[in-house]
Amino acid sequence: MRYIIIGAGAIGGTVGGRLAESGHDVVLVARGAHYEAVRESGLRVRTPEGALTHRLPVVRTPAELGELRPDDVLFLAVKTQDCEAAIDAWSGRPVAGGGTAGELLAVVCAQNGVESERIALRRFRRVYGMCVWLPATHVEPGSVSAAGAPYTGILHLGRYPKGTDDTARRISADLEKSRLLSPVVVDVMRWKYGKLLANLANSIEAVTGVLSGNESMALYRRARAEGEAVLAAAGIEAVSEQEQKETRGDRVRFEPFDGSERGGGSSWQSLSRGTGTIEADYLNGEIALLGRLYGVPTPVNDALQGVANAFARERRDAGSMPVTELLGLVAQAEEAEEAALGFS
Known part of the structure; x- marks a missing residue:
């Protein structure tokens, strides 16, 4: 072959x-x-x-x-x-x-x-x-x-x-x-949906830097909770975090070449190279799409998708937004979602 x-x-x-x-x-x-x-x-x-x-x-x-x-x-x-x-x-x-x-x-x-x-x-x-x-x-x-x-x-x-x-x-x-x-x-797509939930952190990492603090991790958990709710509503099965962890075990450990911390993932790398595009539409945007199809609000993922796309479009530096600023944008999206639900 x-x-x-x-x-x-x-x-x-x-x-x-x-x-x-x-x-x-x-x-x-x-x-x-x-x-x-x-x-x-x-x-x-x-x-x-x-x-x-x-x-x-x-x-x-x-x-x-x-x-x-x-x-x-x-x-x-x-x-x-x-x-x-x-x-x-x-x-x-x-x-x-x-x-x-x-x-x-x-x-x-x-x-x-x-x-x-x-x-x-x-x-x-x-x-x-x-x-x-x-x-x-x-x-x-x-x-x-x-x-x-x-x-x-x-x-x-x-x-x-x-x-x-x-x-x-x-x-x-x-x-x-x-x-x-x-x-x-x-059931390869069951594995890919499990990875999708993990990749909801990509936009956070891309715009604020490698996830390490409590605030950024808490934001990822909120994005993931929306994703899990959407998949449940759609009847889509995904492997759990525990099953993924057990499968990887210690067979793929991160061993840096020079003692440095692990760098950013695929979305962070896209911003670092200044490609002008990012995969957020197919990560956070996938959750937003399914949310609209099945009537599940996804304001956190909506906000992350929008911010990541703006960073790519404007070729802004990877990791240059403070987490507090991103949290503020997410809060605005949540308020807008609540107002829309109230109006309807």
């Missing part, structure tokens, strides 16, 4: 590097300064064991790669807001021997949130969901860092919307040879 890593950032770059390290055929897809750096100097992957530079094929577009192979696996690691464009670009590409990628190839959706699989299923017949637990960072072109040990991450994998098959088991086996645990599960 050849792995085409679409979005060779923190997650894609780490997975691609680990697969290459264990002898698998890997092609990276990147853009901008990251593409240029990888093309010129290779992809540098830092882990607790040290740093390796992988000289791998790298392209910007499907056309640069040419005809796809029947054994290709498309590993989709772009942010959810970029997923539709990626699916559009790759689904119609010809595969050697006849047919298109959308008709024949497996696509693995390795994003936060729960929307990418739905987007992919409109164009691909073989869609796999992946719940990613992998502490990784990409803020410098040509370089990614992954501080998990003794395993780099845990990647639950399954068919979408449910089930397993031989392809999932083959992908899992390749990942597990590459210091990445990859349990094959029949």
Whole structure:
């Protein structure tokens, strides 16, 4: 199997590097300064064991790669807001021997949130969901860092919307040879909804900094409580915090390279790189969407979604808003929600 890593950032770059390290055929897809750096100097992957530079094929577009192979696996690691464009670009590409990628190839959706699989299923017949637990960072072109040990991450994998098959088991086996645990599960979206609830903290972290104080943690708990209420109303099951903790155990510990504290997650990294976009619409915004569909108020998540989007749009510095200011904006959203309910 050849792995085409679409979005060779923190997650894609780490997975691609680990697969290459264990002898698998890997092609990276990147853009901008990251593409240029990888093309010129290779992809540098830092882990607790040290740093390796992988000289791998790298392209910007499907056309640069040419005809796809029947054994290709498309590993989709772009942010959810970029997923539709990626699916559009790759689904119609010809595969050697006849047919298109959308008709024949497996696509693995390795994003936060729960929307990418739905987007992919409109164009691909073989869609796999992946719940990613992998502490990784990409803020410098040509370089990614992954501080998990003794395993780099845990990647639950399954068919979408449910089930397993031989392809999932083959992908899992390749990942597990590459210091990445990859349990094959029949209910992968249950795991992704559990991760979604955890990711409701991403916007708080992105705009105020790494969660450490009582105020920011309490705000996350309020956002999560809204999320749990919404999923209950929608009849959607998610793995619990306890089940997630038991699954990870001590198999993915954070081991920094230089004794530093853990950096920010994916949303914080988007702001740090000044990309102009952020995944809040598919995290806090997913809770807001379900809340409106099922009649559950979600003012905390509404406020977090709005603030995170404003930070990305205005290219404001990650972590630059005091927690007290964010709490004030959330309080305003809650007051507006109460007023609206009272009016109705």
